[in-house]
Amino acid sequence: MGYESPIERTKLYDVPAIELAKSIIEKDPTAHIHIPMLADKAGINEFKLKVGFRELFQCQPISVSTAIVPKKAKGLLEDTDDTIDQIASRAGFETYSGFSTAFKKAFQISPTEYRNKHNQTNSAA
Incomplete structure (x- = not known):
């Protein structure tokens, strides 16, 4: 075990x-x-x-979920052209602000800033 x-x-x-x-x-x-x-x-x-x-x-059981959801959202920000509101909804959040807060807590950056940095990195490559 x-x-x-x-x-x-x-x-x-x-x-x-x-x-x-x-x-x-x-x-x-x-x-x-x-x-x-x-x-x-x-x-x-x-x-x-x-x-x-x-x-x-x-x-606690909820801790498992709250650790996984931001990672899933991060992947959606990288791999889709969905709006951040759509990604928030797909990740299980009812509001953008709740999603943004959870994402910032997990990655120390807002979803918008993350997507912008990711897009800049990919376009420079």
């Missing part, structure tokens, strides 16, 4: 369900999966899911 810290409160028979929950999030991080729905899909109760996530991955 190779987890960073010993598992103290999570039963070994719950580990596959917790790993399944993580893979569900990774497969579609923009689905805004709520804990009750995620627990149901993984076949585990909410409490065990939250505790198990903390023990196995040292984070």
Whole structure:
């Protein structure tokens, strides 16, 4: 298994369900999966899911999603001509400002600035 810290409160028979929950999030991080729905899909109760996530991955389930979504958006900024509003929507954000804030937090640059720099780099090459 190779987890960073010993598992103290999570039963070994719950580990596959917790790993399944993580893979569900990774497969579609923009689905805004709520804990009750995620627990149901993984076949585990909410409490065990939250505790198990903390023990196995040292984070909450939402942290997995918030780490993946900006990376996906970054790829969309690089590979598509979609507007930033369209990319924000595809990445699961309801507003441009929410998207911009999350992107800046992840990459220390706004989506617009990132796209402009990326386009300049590609046109200079």
